[in-house]
Each structure stands twice: as structure tokens, then as C-alpha cells.
Amino acid sequence: MVYLSSTLLKHGRKIKDLRFDQTWKDRIRIFAMGGTGGNGMPKVGGIGGPGGNVIVQADSKVQSLDKVLKKHPTKRVRAEDGGSSRSTRLIGEVGESVTLKVPIGITITTDEGEQIADLCKNGDNFVVAKGGMGGVEASQFLGCVGEKRPVRLNLKLLGDVGFVGFPNAGKSTLLKAISRASPKIANYPFTTLRPNVGVCEFEDFRRISFVDLPGLIEGAHQNIGMGHAFLKHVERTRILLFVVDINGFQFKSNSPIRSAFETIIILNKELELYKKEMLDKPAICAITKMDSKGSQKKFEELQEALSDMKNVITDPNLINPEFVPERLINFSDVVPISAKFSPKTVEYLKFQVRGTMDRYESRENEKLLQELETQISTKLSDKSNIF
Template identity: 45%
Template structure:
């Protein structure tokens, strides 16, 4: 009996490990130390080797979890420079410490609370701790000590599009329907507890990445719920895709139920309160669950408000009323569960992104032309020396 009980307990623990979701790391604190500069040789005028530096290098196939496993102590040190001697007047430089980090990393100096740099592209580098200078005549042949810094690596997912919506709006269902991702889907809130990335593939081999991010709740801008953990990932996307349930949403019995149109304004408000610049991004509105009874009538009732949010803003409660309103590039009713209008969503996403890129290229060309004209129009006169 004892053996049976212990066996069952082991099986239960193993099942818990399998069922328990793996945590998604998007923030990691590290201590980095550069190498000490080697001492010089006073007698022969030798120069000590410079201490090794610590630098970060962006890799697309890297994750913060891999980095955490590689450096469990969270302390990373470069080696010291070599001392000068009569057989080697110039000491060898200390070995540098190269740290691979995922793309989309923001590096923050914890002591000064400032951003050191960002690594958004493959193989970009950033030095986070410079090595100590080797000993020479200028410093009495005494090598300078290395520097130690406490830094935070803050990951913001880079994706073409970001799905923004309250829990159970159908984000994961949509992502599964239009991409190769396999997110968890269920009928209760907060199914998605970590970001999921899907890839939209087209017949001409074009690919667009789509991020399904954890569901918002009201006051997420105050870091309530998943708060900033979700909203910071929206900053990297080129296109916002707001998705709402046509029947509205109620997080629990303690919370007030919001109608579909109220949820649109509430999402608008959360984005505005976190960062107004997010409202400058192009956006698409998806009205989901159109296969349910009465959904068509509700959509017709709110269609004009979807097209122009200013028409209904005065009737919205003040706590979810935004000051700056979104203007949607497209408004698409659909049923992600029934695959209704899913292909249309996929095509419209591509059209909007392509149009935004064309607009940016045109603006860049116009700026260059204007700069050339401005330079030509400048009067060049004699210079007083």
C-alpha cells in the first residue's frame, strides 16, 4: 500500500510539471563586470593589457530563458588584462565576454535608471561594461580596475501585427485560424498567459508575423492585471488589430459588463493612457463571434459608431472615455471559430501593412528631396576668417 501511494504521488508530481505552463521571461536582471587592466612594467616601460569588455549581441534564435539557464548566478565577468613583463612588454588583452540576447531587447542601467541601448536586428551589438585601461606611464604603470554594472534586459516582442483585446474575445482562436501557431484555446478568461507568435503565409511566399498577447483588463495602464507586461509588447508592432466580442465582455460577477462598442472605447483608453503614440499606429477592428444569435442585429446597431467613434463618445462613461480616438483602416465582422471571413482578414492585414510601407517610403523620398532643395537655396557668401 505504501509503495502504491508513493508511486501515485510521483505520478501526480510529474503530471503537474507537464501541465504547468512554462514561464515566459521578458525581463532579466544581470550583473556584468569588465576585466581589470594589467599592470605595466616601470623598469622597462612595459604596458599592461587592457581588461576584457562585456558586450551583448542580438540573435533571433535566442531567448532570455536560455540566457538565465546559462548564467544561473546572473553574474557575468570578463577576464583581466595581462601584466607586462620583460619577456612580453605589452601584456595581452583580457578575453571579452560575449552574451547572446534575443532581438527586441532594451538594455537598462539599474543604478542610473536610464536606457543604455536597444538591439532590434540580428547581430547588433552593445558594450555594457568597458575593460580597465592597462598600466602605462600615464597612470604610473598601475592598471585601472574594471567596472561593474547592474543591468536589466527588457524584451519587447517584434512582430508586424499585435492582437489587442479583452480576455476571451477570440484572439487565440483567430491566430490559430489564420496562421501556423497553436495557442491554447478555452472558454474562460486569460487563456493566453504568455505571448504567442503566428506567421501568416501567402501564396507568393510573403510572411507577416502576428502576436497574440495576453488579454487586457480595465486599468491595465496602471499595471493592473497583466498591465505593462502586455502593453510594452504593443510598442514594437507596426499594425494594431483590435478584436472585440459582439456580445460584450464581463470579467467576473464583481465587474461591470461592457457592451461591444464600450469595449472598443475601453481598449482605446488603455492604449492612450499607456502611451499616446500607440494611437498613431494604423489599426484594424475585428468584431468577432458573428455566428451567435442576434449578432447581426447588434452589429448593424453599432456599425456607424465603429466607423466614426466620435459619434458615440459622449455616451460613454467617463472612466473609459478616451480623449484621442482611433480611426480604423478596416472594420471586419467575422467568426474565427467558424472560419467565416478569416481569409478576408488575412488579405486585409497585408493590404494595410503594404499601404503603410508605401506611405513611409513616399515620406522618406519627399524629405530627401526637400533637404536637397533647401541646401541648394542657401546663399553662399564669403566667410569671415
């Protein structure tokens, strides 16, 4: 009877309710094995062919690690063995290598957590398991076994602007309004279970990519909720865009209601606890759902609190001391928007983001020029000392 009921419920479930994006993978562990080298032929000095390598290569056409799993469902990847020397072929064939195509932004680490490669550009590749050498006189014409080791492939998305916010803050709605992306949107928390990337193109053909990430909850730095699965993607973005609901946030019916100001402070704290360097990134705060009742008054109160943030956070009656960060994030602008009903506010936000990015890039270029000038002057001084 139990089996019958579960079967009926399973087949009665609507297709539209299924969440296919839950299968999206951004990290996997594989066991890589290089091919064994072929044996040589002692009588005539024949040399065995080397075994193939296992190579991981970044490809702009690949969006997730799903293809790797489909091709290698056991997560064991072995390259071809080298050919042995024989009377008809004194030098054995080279074993065929296996190339795993992965998304741009993959980091390769050992089980101990040591990072051994970072594939940030299209075409970047790394040999994770080398093939064994073919049999030669030094090895008594015996082929060597290929390298074998487990490695972890971890995707950290590359994007210009990363959305930071609690669930149901309007991030997906904003992404849809600001770009041509079509994320899943619904009025419940954790609608977004995988990152969505949208590209905004300006009239002068300038393109800026926006990354809508799964919502944070308190304790994300400890990997609570989607925790590190969210925060690791923020690391690679150039600008942080805080997306905060003007009405605040309540995770569950029995959870405390956080005001918009508390939300900003908690997000600030979570980023700080995860990695302090995150607070060095340029940041803008978008206050969403400004079409809701009483939003204008709430926004004015928020502006007042933000203008006197250092004093407000020291008052334990207003902010829980546990949420107070050691260092406050500096917003270049706080922009009120209504992604659904006010395209003008979204347009204004787009140009504010562009302006912030231009200033950031100019600063980075100045740093690179200064470093280059320092290197050139150092080399010139070294040469003059020689003569």
C-alpha cells in the same frame, strides 16, 4: 500531516495542468563588470593587457532571455581580466570579452530608466561595461579596474501586427487560423501568458507576422493585470488589430458585463493613457465569435454605434465618462469573423491587413523620400553659399 497532504497534492497534479510558459522572461536586471587591466612591467616598459568587455548582442535565433539566466543564474556577468606584463611576454594578453546573446528588440536601460541602447536588428550590439586599461607609464604601470554597473534588459517584440483585446476574446484562436502558430487555447481568461508570434505567408511569398499578446484588463496603463508587460510589446508593431468578442466581456462573475462597443472604447482609452502615440498606428477591428447565437443583430447594433461614435460616447447613460478617450482611434475596417467555423472571413481579414500595411508602408516611404530630398536641397544650398 500538513506536509504529507501538500506532498500528495503536489505529486497528484497532472503534468498537463502545469504552465511552463510562466517561466518565459522578457525582462531581467544584470550587474555587468568589465575585466581589470593587467599590470605593466616598469623595469622594461612592459604594458598590461586591457580587460575584456561585457557586450550585449541581438541574435535572431534567440527568442527570450531564458538563456542569459541559464548561463548567468546569479545575474552577475564579469569579463576576463587582462594579462600582466612579464619577462617572457612584455605586452599582456587582452582579457576575453563576454557576449550576451539576446532577442532582437531588446532595449537596455539604467536603473534610473535612461535608455542607453536599442537593439532592433540582427547583429546590433552594445558594450554595457568596458574593460579597464592595462598598466602603462601614465598609470604607473598599474592596471585600471573595469567598469561596473547594473543594467536592465527589456524585450519589446518586433512584429507587423499586434493583437489588442481582453482575455478570452479569441486572439489565440485567430492566430492559429491565420498562421501556422500553435498557441495554447482554452475557454478561460489569461490562457496566453507569453506572446505568441505567427507568420502568414501569401501566394506571392509576402510574409506578415502577427503577435498574439496577453489580454488586457481595465487599468492596464497602471500596470494592473499584465499591464505594461502587454503594452510595451504593442509599441513595436506596425498595425494594431483589435480583437473584440461580439458578446462582450466579463472579467469576473461579480464584474460588470462590457458590450463589444464598450470593449472597444475601453481598449482605446487604455492605449491612450499608456502612450498617446499608439493611436497614430493604423488599426483594424476584428469582431470575433460571429457564429454565436444572435451575433448578427449585435453586430448591426455595433456598426450603428461605431458610425455615430462621437455622439454615443457623450451619452453618460450608454458609456461611463471614465472610459471616454480624448482621442478616438480610427479603424480602416471593421471585420466580422468566425475563426473556428468560417475560413473565408479569416482569409478576408488577412487581405484587409495586408492592404492596410501596404498603404502604411507607402506613406512611410514617402516621408523618408521627402526628408531625403530636404536634406539634399539643404546641403546643395549650403555649398552654393560657400562659392
